Amino acid sequence: MSLEWFDRVCAELQDHLESICEEYDQVGQMTIERAAKHPRIEFFVETEDVDTEELDRDFFCTLFFDPQNEEFYVDSFDVDSGHTAKIILSDIEEIIDEVHTSLHDYINGEAHYAEDGVYLQSEGLDEEDCETYKDDLEEEYYEAEQINEDDIFEEIDVEWSTPEVTAFKHEDEVEVTYQFGVVQETGDGVLRRVNRIWTTDDELIKDESHFIFSKEEASTIIAMIASHMDQLSEFDF
Template sequence: MDLEWFDRVCGELQDSLDSICSKYDENGGMSVERGAKHPRMDFFIENGEEDRDYFCTIYFDPRNEEFYIESFDPDLGYESKVVLADIEDIVDAVHESFHIYLEEDVSVEEDMLDDDTEYYLTDNDEIERSNEDGDNSDIYLEEVDVEWETPEVTAYYQENEVEVTYQFGIVQETGDGVLRRVNRIWTEDDDLLKDETNFIFSKEEASTIIAMIASHMDSLSMME
């Protein structure tokens, strides 16, 4: 496949990114993957010597010779692609994604710590929680860098009884997809029970999963 246009834009884009904004100039970077079926440019922020937060990916369609960015519509529940006509559109897309990343970048400590809770590392480098009374809980949090692409979307709801929500994200280290399912059940005593599961899958698996579900939708029963 001919990547002349892709390589030329990559070279010009690097010069344009130098002036995207001061915060990006400090520790922002770009990597190029030419070997994929649709070559791509990944944009990231360096958080350490080997720690990167990826916040935007620009793809190139060699057949149509066009750049595009993938977008997920939570209302319709499927991905679409937005074609970027020229380098100005690409820079604008990266700039916008970067500022969305800055707004959503909340650390584990800021997100989970409260006045009554202390967190500390165990011997297995996991985070263990204890309360003010010194009573250690059995809750461990595995550190996986997931960028959530959608909010929690309600798939099923029955007032004062049950709610099922889904959320889609990307594992930053591997690029795999994550489907998070949260099941909330209200008991007769008005207690709330919460069950959470996460399903991780690759891009190659996604199309197969979607096709299998779509072809068997008529066989499924409605929740009662």
């Protein structure tokens, strides 16, 4: 299993979408979840809640990647049969077209969603239609179901090889720890980073992140860090 195709698409997708669609350049954003069993790229528009004035994310498209078969796909729901289907996207052009179409369906209020964030597929979008859309960020957008980010890393089985190792600590204010593990299904390595900050009110703020990498990547990562250590600065309090 390899994530090379996934990483290549992630690196190129944003620039391609911004270049072909003015609307995406203005409002479209994407987030990458590489740690999931089936990594995914999620596309969203930020909207403001009129009651709380807080920013929300309205997701309009999700691309999944099957590392076993090294292919991208989207889940669609057939209203007539009541079944969910997997639609394979074989190349970068099909991937771009899927995201592009989903964005304009969302802007026009034509996007529909079934349970669990599965999208009802729409007809293809004519490229000439891009010129007809106007930028109206105050438009009332259709609210898509959002994914609970706390559940993402629970989707993969990791065997932790080390306990949490303290990499940095400053008195009773900041502590950064790392833990190394191996993904059981793929054999990839995992670095778990936990950043703990204690406020003046003794409130603990905990931020946790994970980085997954293959055996082939490990030596490159180590070499790059080692050869550029002299460019790094120590933490300044």
